[in-house]
Amino acid sequence: MPTYPASREICALGGMIANNAGGEKSLIYGQTKDYVEELKVVLSDGEEHSFSKINKQELDKKKEQPGLEGQIYKKVYDLLDKNFSLVKASRPNVSKNSSGYNIWDVWDGENFNMAKIFVGAQGTLGLITEAKIRLVKKKSxxxxxxxxxxxxxxxxxxxxxxxxxxxxxxxxxxxxxxxxxxxxxxxxxxxxxxxxxxxxxxxxxxxxxxxxxxxxxxxxxxxxxxxxxxxxxxxxxxxxxxxxxxxxxxxxxxxxxxxxxxxxxxxxxxxxxxxxxVRGKQTAPFIDDFIVRPEKLPEFLPQLYKILDNHKLFYTIFGHIGDGNFHIVPLMALADEENRKKIPIISEEIYDLVLRYKGSITAEHNDGLIRGAYLRKMYGPEVYKIFEEIKKIFDPLGIFNPGKKVEANMEYALAHMKRE
Ligand SMILES: Cc1cc2nc3c(=O)[nH]c(=O)nc-3n(C[C@H](O)[C@H](O)[C@H](O)COP(=O)(O)OP(=O)(O)OC[C@H]3O[C@@H](n4cnc5c(N)ncnc54)[C@H](O)[C@@H]3O)c2cc1C
The missing domain is CATH 3.30.70.2190 (Alpha-Beta Plaits)
Structure with missing residues (x-):
């Protein structure tokens, strides 16, 4: 499975799917979403449901089904079909993205694959219990x-x-x-x-x-x-x-x-x-995963370094340079409130810059607690509303992984931050 992340020794398949993980081979092989063919998911009715690619005829039958699954098919289809052009235009123009809900790979006008909406959803729509994954042959x-x-x-x-x-x-x-x-x-x-x-x-x-x-x-x-x-x-x-x-x-x-x-x-x-x-300091991965198109790097990088230097951060940079996907991890004493206060200020400046270059706030680590608050900024109010609708369709009572995606806010994230 070529989209294994660098954390492969400490992660599991459910998390790879739910984060839409990528890794050192994503440059030619893409992200986890490209390999998920079928998922079994426990939905908010407490039942396990199976999702995979179906054609329009099969979709029409699914929409008529009684119960939650039928309702979900009907509502998600209506939402994505009604907003077809808006959805298409909103796909970030970068090689990897795990921000927001993966509304781009569900309905292409001919086929419908509900499994794709769970990829990158961070467990906010249902619990994945089984997956069928496409594999590739390793070069020798x-x-x-x-x-x-x-x-x-x-x-x-x-x-x-x-x-x-x-x-x-x-x-x-x-x-x-x-x-x-x-x-x-x-x-x-x-x-x-x-x-x-x-x-x-x-x-x-x-x-x-x-x-x-x-x-x-x-x-x-x-x-x-x-x-x-x-x-x-x-x-x-x-x-x-x-x-x-x-x-x-x-x-x-x-x-x-x-x-x-x-x-x-x-x-x-x-x-x-x-x-x-590093004693007394913690890794503070809050600007750890943005991506811009590699050809933008000559203009983008000097501005990025300027922001980081202005804030006098000690940070490490590593990542997938070929994709323009940087992992910047500052080391900060998070027990100190003054340091914690810097997090939204720096995030705002960096994400403004990333979005000016039409990048994404997260390529593969996903939104989590700390980035969800920037979804509206990244996609604008109309697409954000589609995300809100998606969450409501699957999880009307808000029982799945609260505080993430459309429910995220910075105060909640800062209040739940590890300090030691
Ligand atoms: C050292 C390090 C290096 C990393 N390198 C990379 C990298 O190269 N590429 C990359 O993409 N990521 C990387 N990550 C981020 C992360 O580890 C990966 O995305 C990984 O795939 C997540 O899997 P996990 O098992 O750790 O998931 P967790 O962190 O446990 O969960 C991730 C999210 O998925 C949800 N989730 C987990 N299981 C399920 C399930 N069965 N059903 C529904 N939702 C579920 C959780 O609620 C959570 O929101 C790195 C992290 C660390 C700490």
């Missing part, structure tokens, strides 16, 4: 180019140079992540399993050497290719190396999956380790 060979970048100013051009090579993953982490990773070295060794202690320890020597001779890179980019033969992987890596010669960057080729493993460990485990590592 892979190789990675690691790019060490000191000058963030060339990032956007670099991204534009890499994307035409169609990497299967294009990920990144910043100097703060690398620093904290080297500090948490023992944690990484543990993440790889005790038998790898010695080899992994030695395998990091080139990175220590690079930092000593080249300095700490501002950003480390991981470009991975997956192909059916090692020759094809090698050819792509060589062509990319040629292409990147005109950029002032250091590159390193990790030609096999074994060699690239340590970089994946840093990328996948960094957020998890951060959560436990």
């Amino acid at each position: 060979h892979s190789g990675m180019m690691v790019v060490f970048l000191k000058d963030i100013g060339i990032l956007a051009d670099l991204v534009s140079a890499v994307l035409p090579f169609r990497p299967s993953s294009f990920e990144s982490f910043d100097d703060n992540t690398l620093r904290l990773s080297l500090k948490s070295f023992r944690g990484f060794l543990k993440a790889l399993g005790a038998k790898n202690l010695f080899t992994l320890g030695w395998s990091f020597l080139p990175e220590f050497w690079l930092i000593l001779t080249y300095g700490m890179p501002k950003l480390v980019l991981l470009v991975e290719f997956e192909e059916d033969s090692q020759d094809e992987v090698g050819r792509k890596l060589n062509e990319l190396r040629e292409k990147l010669k005109s950029f002032k960057v250091k590159t390193k080729i990790a030609a096999t999956a074994q060699e690239s493993r340590k970089y994946w460990v840093i990328r996948r485990e960094s957020f998890n380790l951060l959560r436990h590592k």
